[in-house]
Amino acid sequence: MRELTIETPDQSYPVYVGEGALSKLTELFAGPLKGTTKLLVIADELVASLHSEALQQALPPQLSCEWLTVPNGEAAKTFSSFENCLTFALEKGLDRKSCILAFGGGATGDLAGYVAASYMRGISFIQIPTTILAHDSAVGGKTAINHPLGKNMIGHFHQPAAVVFDTRFLQTLPEQQVRSGFAEVIKHALIADPAFLAELKANVKSFKDLSADFLAYCLEKGIQIKGEIVGKDVKEQGVRAYLNFGHTYGHALEAKLGYGRITHGEAVAAGMVFALHVSERKAGLSFDLKEFIVWLKGLGYPLDLNNGLPFEELYTLMARDKKTIGETIRFVLLQEVGRPVMKEMSRQELEEADRFMREEAAV
Numbered sequence: 001m002r003e004l005t006i007e008t009p010d011q012s013y014p015v016y017v018g019e020g021a022l023s024k025l026t027e028l029f030a031g032p033l034k035g036t037t038k039l040l041v042i043a044d045e046l047v048a049s050l051h052s053e054a055l056q057q058a059l060p061p062q063l064s065c066e067w068l069t070v071p072n073g074e075a076a077k078t079f080s081s082f083e084n085c086l087t088f089a090l091e092k093g094l095d096r097k098s099c100i101l102a103f104g105g106g107a108t109g110d111l112a113g114y115v116a117a118s119y120m121r122g123i124s125f126i127q128i129p130t131t132i133l134a135h136d137s138a139v140g141g142k143t144a145i146n147h148p149l150g151k152n153m154i155g156h157f158h159q160p161a162a163v164v165f166d167t168r169f170l171q172t173l174p175e176q177q178v179r180s181g182f183a184e185v186i187k188h189a190l191i192a193d194p195a196f197l198a199e200l201k202a203n204v205k206s207f208k209d210l211s212a213d214f215l216a217y218c219l220e221k222g223i224q225i226k227g228e229i230v231g232k233d234v235k236e237q238g239v240r241a242y243l244n245f246g247h248t249y250g251h252a253l254e255a256k257l258g259y260g261r262i263t264h265g266e267a268v269a270a271g272m273v274f275a276l277h278v279s280e281r282k283a284g285l286s287f288d289l290k291e292f293i294v295w296l297k298g299l300g301y302p303l304d305l306n307n308g309l310p311f312e313e314l315y316t317l318m319a320r321d322k323k324t325i326g327e328t329i330r331f332v333l334l335q336e337v338g339r340p341v342m343k344e345m346s347r348q349e350l351e352e353a354d355r356f357m358r359e360e361a362a363v
């Protein structure tokens with residue numbers, strides 16, 4: 001197990017990552033979180049059915065603990081689910097010294113983090129992620145639920161007190177979720193580290209033979225890259241937006257197709273191909289996009305997600321992206337691998353890239 005630290009100007013917190021990380025929970029409640037009155041575990045229902053015993057055994061026995069399961073996956077990030085969590089917390093008498101434990105993937109983490117950010121104007125929470133993708137979502141304090149008109153539109157920045165990432169949970173992840181999580185690993189490599197991208201391409205030809213050691217290395221790398229960026233710009237006034245590479249188009253696909261119909265990582269993978277294509281035209285990127293697409297397809301990423309979707313509707317959704325200022329849609333592009341830049345996009349440029357996805361990337 002490794003300990004990484006996320007340092008922001010206002011706070012710093014540990015990320016424990018590796019086999020057995022759960023054992024850190026007792027230390028946390030004897031140390032920085034001493035004085036906690038009550039725990040509330042908000043758990044993905046599927047994750048609870050697979051792994052609740054392991055978490056139960058790792059919790060400090062002296063603390064009273066309530067459990068609430070929420071729908072698995074994206075269905076957790078709704079207004080009604082948010083309200084249920086708050087009602088449950090009130091009924092069970094959580095106070096300002098209580099602590100929420102988010103147990104599941106990014107969807108549960110985003111929901112539970114938002115509940116923690118909102119309850120009594122903010123109580124502490126710990127992320128206990130169970131997916132590969134959550135090496136991204138559990139770090140950095142973005143919490144949110146979805147709105148039918150846009151992904152993650154309602155939320156807060158609220159940093160966890162700690163991230164306890166026990167990689168033993170990953171053993172039960174289905175391949176589609178491994179693929180989804182790896183899209184964010186690839187994103188971290190693309191925006192920050194060409195050598196890491198080369199390692200990924202050389203070592204990951206299929207998700208079936210991914211070694212536990214290489215996976216652990218990828219998770220640490222991703223967390224380090226993300227942590228460094230978040231530390232410079234917690235509330236996304238500047239460089240943090242680079243972590244949104246591939247997300248403007250990706251989020252539009254997720255919203256249009258219906259949250260949870262495709263995985264977040266699948267949407268981001270398509271969004272990255274879209275953004276790389278634009279980067280070649282607009283940001284001077286020199287990149288073998290064809291080879292990259294072949295690699296992604298070989299790994300099973302579907303790149304035809306816009307099939308049958310009118311561009312007009314994707315455009316409306318992209319225009320509502322959080323990076324949009326006034327009428328101007330802004331995209332994160334790459335000048336080189338590891339050198340992102342923000343650019344304003346015209347409707348014509350977006351339409352051309354959407355056509356590229358339909359006619360070239362997908363075939």
Ligand SMILES: NC(=O)c1ccc[n+]([C@@H]2O[C@H](COP(=O)([O-])OP(=O)(O)OC[C@H]3O[C@@H](n4cnc5c(N)ncnc54)[C@H](O)[C@@H]3O)[C@@H](O)[C@H]2O)c1
Binds near residue numbers: 143171
């Ligand atoms: N806050 C952030 O910075 C941030 C970053 C990236 C993504 N996100 C958000 O995270 C969400 C995606 O997260 P995710 O990919 O973890 O998806 P998820 O939470 O929807 O989980 C995916 C599926 O895997 C199942 N699952 C989770 N852990 C499992 C395990 N150990 N074994 C078997 N099944 C398991 C879940 O029940 C679910 O069906 C999206 O909503 C996305 O917007 C947030």
Ligand SMILES: O=C(O)C(=O)C[C@@H](O)[C@H](O)[C@H](O)COP(=O)(O)O
Binds near residue numbers: 184
């Ligand atoms: O942490 C960030 O900043 C990111 O952009 C990470 C993304 O992978 C993540 O999907 C995030 O939730 C997207 O943020 P949003 O502000 O576009 O909703």
Ligand SMILES: [Zn+2]
Binds near residue numbers: 247268
């Ligand atoms: Zn993401």
